[in-house]
Each structure stands twice: as C-alpha cells, then as structure tokens.
Amino acid sequence: MTWNPGQYARFADHRERPFHDLVARIGAEAPALVFDVGCGPGTATATLAGRWPGAGVMGYDSSEAMVDAARPLTTERLHFELADAHELEVGRADVLISNAMLQWLPDHRELVRAWADALRPGAWMAFQVPGNFDAPSHALMRALAESPRWAPQLAGVLRGGETVDTPVGYAELLLEAGWSADAWETTYIQWLSGEDPVLEWVRGTGLRPVLNALNEADTAEFEAEYASMLRAAYPSRRGPDGQQLTALPFRRIFVVGNKPQA
Secondary structure, three states: OOOOHHHHHHHHHHHHHHHHHHHOOOOOOOOOEEEEEOOOOOHHHHOHHHHOOOOEEEEEEOOHHHHHHHHHHOOOOEEEEEOOHHHOOHHHOOEEEEEOOHHHOOOHHHHHHHHHHHOOOOOEEEEEEEOOOOOHHHHHHHHHHOOOOOHHHHOOOOOOHHHOOOHHHHHHHHHHOOOEEEEEEEEEEEEEEOOOHHHHHHHOOOOHHHHHHOOHHHHHHHHHHHHHHHHHHOOEEEOOOOOEEEEEEEEEEEEEEEOOOO
8 A cells, every 4th residue: 555654744743642642651661672663754753762762763664655754864773664564573672662553454463462472571562553443534434435436446445443453452462462451542632724634634544545446536536525524524613713623533542561571
C-alpha cells in the first residue's frame, strides 16, 4: 500500500499525542536500544532520543516514502530503515514501541506473541491501535464501498471492528506470555478545521486502501459522495475566533507490558 507522508503529517499534533501518552507509561530507565516499529515520518520517533539520552533509537517502516521522509532526522543515535515488522530481530531491543501500525496487519496478535517471546527479560513493549472502526467515519466508508456502485472494485478492501482486539484481549495476550500488562482506552475529541476536515483526516490513514484501489476519476467520485456523508455525520460549528471547527471523536487502545527478569 502506498502512503503520502505529507497528507499524514497534516494533523501531526493529533496523530502524535497518543504516541506521547503511550511512551509516558513505559517504565524503562536506561535502555540501550529502542525500536519504533511503524515509525512513519519519524517526528515522533525522534523524541525518543530525548526521553532516553543514552539509547540508540531505530525507526522502522515498511513504506519507502515514510522512511525517506524520516531520514533527514537521522543523528548519531537515531536511524531509520525500511523493514517488514515480521522480520525484525526484536530480541536486540530493550524497548519496542509500535504506534498505530499493528491494525494494518491481520496477523498482528500472532506477531505480538512472537515479539513477547523474542524480547529479552526486562524488556518493555508498548503499542497503540485505533479503536474507531465502528465510528461513523469508518462505518460510512465501508457502507459506501459495499454499495452496488463500488462493490465490484472495493469488496473486501476495508475491514471492520474485528480489525483490533479489546484492551482486555490485548492485556490477556501479554499475561498469557508471562508479561505484566497495563491496558486502557482513551477517546480524544479532536477539533479539526478547514473544508471537509474529516475527509482530509482519513485520507492520511483509513482511506488509503480505497485510494490505492481506485483510479483518479473514480477516487474523485467516491470522495465526493463520501464527503457528503461525513458532513452530515460530523457537522461543523463556529469556534470562538469565528473559525469553522469539526469534532472528530477518536478512540484509541493502549497496551504497555514488561517482561519479568529471568
């Protein structure tokens, strides 16, 4: 799947806030090596070098466009590489972080189990996934994709609420692996500005499978119909400075675990 780092970065503050909330719960004091798996454009990853001044930080992503966008941030302790999450030697890491990436992998529960086995005693693992697959933004997208007009091109392209687990489900996964587990969920009320801001938001993430499946003309037609549905589901209001604002509630699921010392 192709990614657009510029589109993704349009709402950087909103996209990075869960990353920082996740990292704040990691109890590692002086790790030597930190992995960020699914690092995207790297701006959030770069903050890890400040959180752990003695650590080497590796950002990995399967998107060449994202890694190219991140590489200018490289320093002596911060590096970015193109990599498949399934092929990483995670046993080298003291801390493994994955922010809003695992939901793209249908087998991510098995991958988390494999990471839990491979990471060394004392290691930390922290990940966050969106929990909004049943929100109007995604439910309307699926309904439109499954309509008679679009189903021949888009059937099976989008997944639903089964895409991710519950906080309890993820916590139990780590507990079964012998780890400690801290899991929670948060719904962020994101105030977005501009014309069709919810459409602009999903263009950077959830709409990518549709954009990859359609040609330019069909994309324009699909987006026009979808944007009309989103305007009805997410009405805008005028803010105190006169700016039009749209509230996008966004639920996210967080998990932080620590592997006991041998």
